[in-house]
Amino acid sequence: MASIADDAGPPPVGAARKVRSRFFANSSIVIAALIVVTFARTYFVPLATGSAQFIMLRHVHGAVFFAWLALYVVQSNLVAAGRVRLHRELGLRSSRCRA
């Protein structure tokens, strides 16, 4: 059975291993940054300055989706840091919350 740090296929060498091991963690940060920056423009800043009003459903919807995004970043980085046990524990707990 493959370990969490290994891809199937030939053993990695040099730079390829570095790129592989951080790819999912780094991309989760890029995706999260993209979303947060975007919603800063259309949600966070108007909310902070009071220039727009939002219904409660929009706040709850945003909170839940941003919670998933935060979990995605944390989980990807836990695996990249080798903290697989904590990653699994958090994954199990969050799936219980989702249910």
Next chain:
Amino acid sequence: MMLPLGFWMAVREIEEKLAQRARFPFEVAAYNFFDLSLFACSMAGAVYFATRELEWHRRLVYVAAICLLGPAISRWIDFVPLKYPLLDASPNIVADLFLVALALHDWRARGRVHPVTIVAAAILVPFNFLEPLIARSATWSELAPHIFGFR
């Protein structure tokens, strides 16, 4: 929780469009419906493969995240000089560029593209081009009121 909230938001948006007497009041809900469905399928697959195939698990979570990117990118796309249907398709098409990054990663790390990357690209890219056409189609206009409880 994400799915019911996403659908609830879609219902609110439909109500707003109906109040504005929009020509296609159910159009925007198509994006909610299909993006959330693809997200749910990817996450369900990711959970299933979490203890079976780790490389499938991590790619499926990545694909699920891509499915949520469209709404964020759509907030910038208004600045792009495109017209329907390309304008409407472009947020998800731009999000699909993350699949190119994944394919390049696969190629460098494994020497070949992973099956999840291939299947995700084969589903998402053509579908995202077709989505604006589906969203304004007579079939969707007929189906959506039933899905979102307007009939």
